[in-house]
Amino acid sequence: MHKLLLLIENETLKMWKKRRFLVIVLVLLVIIPMFTYAQLTVAQNNKDKFADWRNEVLQQITDMQNRLSSNRIPEEWKKQQRIAVQQLQYYLDHDVNPSSPNGVTFTREFMNNAVGLFIPLLVLTIGSDLVSGERGTGTIKMLLTKPVRRWKVLFSKLAALTLYVSLLVGVMVLLCYLISGMFFGYGGWGLPIFTGFTINGSEVDTSFVHVVPQWLYMLMQTGLVWLSAMTVAILALMVSVLVRSTAASMVIMMASVIAGTILSSMSSSWENAKYLFAVNLNLPAYLEGSPPPIEGMSFSFSLIVLAIWAIAGLIVSFSVFTKQDILN
Amino acid sequence: MEQSNVVLQVTNLSKKIRGKQIIHDVSFEVRAGEIFGFLGPNGSGKTTTIRMLVDLIKPTSGKIQICGHDVQKQPEQALRHIGSIVENPEMYGFMTGWDNLQYFANMLDDVDEARICEVVEIVSLTQRIHEKVKTYSLGMKQRLGIAQALLGRPKLLILDEPTNGLDPLGIKELRAFVRMLAGEGISLFISSHLLSEIQLMCDRVAIIDKGRVLAVGSVDELVQQAGTYVLWQLEPREQGIALLLQGGKVAIVSEEEHRIDESVLASMPEAVVTTMPLEDIAHTVSRLVAEGISVEGVHKAAPTLEELFLNMTEGKSLA
Numbered sequence: 001m002h003k004l005l006l007l008i009e010n011e012t013l014k015m016w017k018k019r020r021f022l023v024i025v026l027v028l029l030v031i032i033p034m035f036t037y038a039q040l041t042v043a044q045n046n047k048d049k050f051a052d053w054r055n056e057v058l059q060q061i062t063d064m065q066n067r068l069s070s071n072r073i074p075e076e077w078k079k080q081q082r083i084a085v086q087q088l089q090y091y092l093d094h095d096v097n098p099s100s101p102n103g104v105t106f107t108r109e110f111m112n113n114a115v116g117l118f119i120p121l122l123v124l125t126i127g128s129d130l131v132s133g134e135r136g137t138g139t140i141k142m143l144l145t146k147p148v149r150r151w152k153v154l155f156s157k158l159a160a161l162t163l164y165v166s167l168l169v170g171v172m173v174l175l176c177y178l179i180s181g182m183f184f185g186y187g188g189w190g191l192p193i194f195t196g197f198t199i200n201g202s203e204v205d206t207s208f209v210h211v212v213p214q215w216l217y218m219l220m221q222t223g224l225v226w227l228s229a230m231t232v233a234i235l236a237l238m239v240s241v242l243v244r245s246t247a248a249s250m251v252i253m254m255a256s257v258i259a260g261t262i263l264s265s266m267s268s269s270w271e272n273a274k275y276l277f278a279v280n281l282n283l284p285a286y287l288e289g290s291p292p293p294i295e296g297m298s299f300s301f302s303l304i305v306l307a308i309w310a311i312a313g314l315i316v317s318f319s320v321f322t323k324q325d326i327l328n
Numbered sequence: 329m330e331q332s333n334v335v336l337q338v339t340n341l342s343k344k345i346r347g348k349q350i351i352h353d354v355s356f357e358v359r360a361g362e363i364f365g366f367l368g369p370n371g372s373g374k375t376t377t378i379r380m381l382v383d384l385i386k387p388t389s390g391k392i393q394i395c396g397h398d399v400q401k402q403p404e405q406a407l408r409h410i411g412s413i414v415e416n417p418e419m420y421g422f423m424t425g426w427d428n429l430q431y432f433a434n435m436l437d438d439v440d441e442a443r444i445c446e447v448v449e450i451v452s453l454t455q456r457i458h459e460k461v462k463t464y465s466l467g468m469k470q471r472l473g474i475a476q477a478l479l480g481r482p483k484l485l486i487l488d489e490p491t492n493g494l495d496p497l498g499i500k501e502l503r504a505f506v507r508m509l510a511g512e513g514i515s516l517f518i519s520s521h522l523l524s525e526i527q528l529m530c531d532r533v534a535i536i537d538k539g540r541v542l543a544v545g546s547v548d549e550l551v552q553q554a555g556t557y558v559l560w561q562l563e564p565r566e567q568g569i570a571l572l573l574q575g576g577k578v579a580i581v582s583e584e585e586h587r588i589d590e591s592v593l594a595s596m597p598e599a600v601v602t603t604m605p606l607e608d609i610a611h612t613v614s615r616l617v618a619e620g621i622s623v624e625g626v627h628k629a630a631p632t633l634e635e636l637f638l639n640m641t642e643g644k645s646l647a
Binding site: 003006007009010013014017018019137138139141142143144145146147148149323325326327 | 345379382383384385386403404405406407408410412414415416418419420421422423427431432434435436437476480
């Protein structure tokens with residue numbers, strides 16, 4: 001047990017010294033201010049136009065309804081719009097501003113948008129070279145000729161990866177809050193958020209809707225973001241065990257994640273796509289009550305699909321890693 | 329030889345990769361405190377065998393025992409007694425030498441900071457141990473690799489082609505170093521494709537070709553088995569040859585038949601290559617001199633690796 005801890009310490013320090021995480025933090029430090037600025041201009045515009053946020057929401061609803069009456073818009077898209085209208089209406093009826101500008105709301109929305117593509121890409125920069133990188137440099141030989149069972153070596157890598165994914169999600173939330181708070185203020189923790197919208201076709205069922213304070217919502221959302229990021233991390237680990245080159249391992253994972261986002265945004269008629277892991281990554285969407293990308297998906301469905309992918313990924317990683325011949 | 333004296337025992341080792349038999353039924357043993365050479369041309373299966381010894385590749389069949397522990401069944405107990413460098417000494421370039429050693433120390437039992445200092449001292453890297461490995465020269469990386477291999481106080485040190493890429497001075501240092509380690513009771517397993525290197529460093533040797541062990545024995549024995557050439561540089565040449573052949577103990581070897589190192593031939597232009605009883609050399613010299621032939625040079629030349637192979641495979645062509 002003591003030795004396992006030392007191994008995990010080894011992997012953690014090694015990843016730290018590779019300075020990958022530093023790069024990720026730098027990327028965040030560039031991207032978050034950009035989005036904060038964009039959000040700031042939007043907020044400024046709305047403030048100039050509407051004295052009251054209710055008018056702003058009303059305007060949004062009218063805009064959407066106008067668009068709905070157009071014939072050129074595909075039916076799939078209309079469905080989503082109708083749902084969005086009903087949700088906005090619900091907020092309006094209960095006199096709650098769905099996007100009051102503050103640090104917490106910004107963070108919530110940023111994370112919500114990042115979970116499908118941005119976070120997976122950052123996770124891949126840490127996870128894709130865990131094993132293939134060691135094969136590329138040949139250090140895997142040093143690693144596996146030590147009197148340590150191979151599963152322990154892989155386990156220590158997995159543990160370090162879990163640590164860094166958690167750190168990534170944590171740092172991202174923190175940086176979002178700190179940076180956006182400078183402009184929007186650091187309040188908003190207690191703001192009421194509605195969750196529990198259920199969707200029946202194009203109708204929104206509000207019978208399960210309940211109010212949660214925004215801090216609790218954030219907590220739940222961050223948990224879900226972590227789950228989806230971990231799934232990506234585990235699959236990246238698997239691919240890096242299976243593929244010898246880091247470049248190939250990176251490309252394979254990126255391609256699948258990007259394919260997933262494309263498939264979800266196409267609201268695809270290919271229903272079986274819902275079993276792909278990348279289509280199910282957007283777990284926080286269920287919390288928000290937006291319609292699933294493919295018919296037949298639900299919160300528990302997505303959780304199960306991700307869990308199966310992750311478990312299969314772990315089984316493949318460990319069974320291949322402990323048996324494979326190191327030939328190069 | 330007693331069982332307790334055997335550090336590494338390889339029995340009937342075979343390996344098939346993608347249906348192709350790479351290693352055929354290899355057996356040999358390395359005894360405590362000896363320097364064991366593993367000699368074979370490139371692509372003969374040396375590295376594959378070594379990778380099996382250190383559990384990087386699983387054998388298709390056969391058994392490897394290190395200090396009595398089966399590498400397949402008890403890898404943790406078996407690998408504890410081995411330190412190794414497989415091919416190049418690859419370390420983490422983005423970490424310092426010290427951090428690398430600390431890293432590997434964490435994977436071993438009972439290796440503390442004092443031990444790390446000790447091995448750094450042994451390989452004389454104290455000056456630059458706190459610099460990043462990517463700034464090291466190949467020789468320094470090699471030494472760091474050896475330091476890493478020595479960390480766990482191994483009973484057997486496996487070095488795969490350790491002189492590759494080293495300059496002559498580095499090779500000389502390495503030889504001295506290897507002897508020093510052997511003097512401390514560590515067994516060494518050294519692979520090489522150069523007979524001269526094995527001759528200079530090793531006590532016993534296994535010769536491998538095309539995945540089969542052709543012979544195992546003491547280095548001197550094997551070299552003798554292959555026969556030694558005697559090169560004569562005589563003036564006048566033709567008369568000298570005629571005299572050499574008198575008595576019937578000397579046989580001339582034609583240029584097509586012998587395989588002597590180019591560098592040896594270059595230092596003795598126009599030399600006559602012969603085989604003869606070595607104890608007759610002194611006598612033959614005086615006989616030639618008495619007949620008025622000036623003997624400008626006599627040289628005993630060891631056969632090359634190819635020659636050894638040729639002898640062992642009984643005249644079958646290597647090409």
